[in-house]
Amino acid sequence: MEATLPDFKIMSWNLQGLMRAELEKRTDAVKTVILKEEPDAVFFQELITSSYQQLVNSLKDYDSVLGTDSSRGGYFTGIFYKKKRMMLQNIEIKRFENSVMERSLLALRLSLGKIKIALLTTHLESMPHFKTQRLEQLTECFETCTSFPENYNVVFGGDLNLEDGEEEGLVQESIKDLWIESGSSDALKYTWDFTENKNDQLPDSGQPRRRYDRLYFRSSNPVTMYAEKLQVLGKDMVEGTNYHPSDHWALMETFKLSNNFNQQVLSPSK
16 A cells, blocks of 8 residues: 655745845745745745845755855845755756846756655746747746656746746646646736735836746656645735735645656657
């Protein structure tokens, strides 16, 4: 009889580190959400040095890797992972050659017992007039996802800054958009939503809603992880402020794990 393994949870969150208003309190609220939900890994975007150090000091069960190999004077990505549950095997930082915003892809290889996992996060080029760069970067991310050996589960996500439909034709069949897999609910769609989130006010832009934050999954072969539940988190106001933790909501996917290494994934049709 197959032993039941604990769920595996991955969160992704852009922390709006470039807005300094109440940043310490907002970061503390992020910490509170993480300690409550206990994700096994967290993809962060728009970290800055002070908020990163605050999280390191607070999240003692996690190790962290930053998506930069240069001095941390600006903002950057990072992955926190539970050090007692996973063993880090390899780190790779891929700088996007076309980026004018110093954007990159951070990729980790980890093991969870016999289960192999690749975790990748990025913060793609922002703003509409950088669409060409953004889609070239997204293509590179998907190519990296499919480059891992087939026994790896690959989870890729972050603040992709995509407008609806921009990704059409770029996503390989083996890579699943976890929002679509969860049923494409409007309640889980808009992670940057000015109808609910009041951290910023954009002049003359109405109340935009975007699905900027996304999670994608490529299953291993044989199957060892199953996507089960997608959630949007971080919507509570930070106590004593007029702010949410960030202008982005957090995404979190819960996976079921399997010890059955005999169940094969059918290869996508050519």
